[in-house]
Amino acid sequence: MTMLTLSRQAEGAPPRGDGGRLLARLLAEMHATASASSIRAFDGDVNRAILFMAIARESGILSGLSDGHAVPEGRGQGRAISINALAASMSRPFETVRRHVNALIEDDLCVRTPAGVMVPAAVHSRPEVAAQFRIHHDVLVRLIEDMAWFDMPLPKTRASVRYDWRTGLVAAHDILLTGLEFHAWRFPSWLDLVLVATILCANARPFVYDREVALKFAEFDAPPPEGMRVPVPASFIARSLGLPPSTTQRRVNLLIEGGALVREASGVIVSTSAEEDIATIDASRTSNDHTRQIFARLAAGGFRFDDPARCYLESRPEPTPFH
Secondary structure, three states: OOHHHOOOOOOOOOOOOOOHHHHHHHHHHHHHHHHHHHHHHOOOOHHHHHHHHHHHHHOHHHHHHOOOOOOOOOOOOOOOEOHHHHHHHHOOOHHHHHHHHHHHHHOOOOEEEOOEEEOOHHHHOOHHHHHHHHHHHHHHHHHHHHHHHOOOOOOOOOOOOOOOHHHHHHHHHHHHHHHHHHHHHHOOOHHHHHHHHHHHHHHHHHHHOOHHHHHHOOOOOOOOOHHHOOOEOHHHHHHHHOOOHHHHHHHHHHHHHOOOEEEEOOEEEEOHHHHOOHHHHHHHHHHHHHHHHHHHHHHHOOOOOOOHHHHOOOOOOOOOOOO
């Protein structure tokens, strides 16, 4: 899909506020595509996919990029993170994190050092890891391209700075981890969070790229009517994310019992009460604010906010299909 194929039925006007709800929908699209890639790379294990991303962000070749500037090849050995620190930063039980980290070590994706665990630089060049990270980078570019198409505020480009895609990869990981940080408290597991975020994405898909409608409901104080959202079967979500259908259906049933989802004749939708909960909206606002701060660092690294499509490594990723 290119920007030319987006449904521009009417020119519309830019968001009258900060476009918080619109940005949340676009972030849901980013998370859905990145999650589908990561979950498949880890054979359906959401926890290991997320922990690997978090460890990679803290270590190896990527650790020197947090200030928005890429580190030349071969410089720096990165840093390790202790399992205690990892569990605390991810708000997950120590034993759960330790078990999954040990599995990553057994799979030669991480190594244990006196200071903790890290992802060696050599792992980044593995075809399956490199492919996953390239998708993570390109869904970040798609997010920014979409925001530009909706005339949402973006930082100015620093054309004098040469852009290194690894700077964008760090920003992509930071944004993906930010979503976890501010929304995971609502769910007993990361899998539940991923399912709800993906279902939210599927519910809004019919109008998320319809410029006139998307801009009409761009703010948190302007929720779209419930009838505009399209229910999606749990089997479609399982297929989209590469998850076992039985696991997906079981978790969806529990989320329905807990009030996060509502079952309709043709599928499930995120419940209005859950989506419009004040704490949930506050978490989305905070996540959006952190995303904009990450953009500021990305601008310092030379990202072409004036022409985002120039930064794709491959091409614009297709939206996650729901069928």
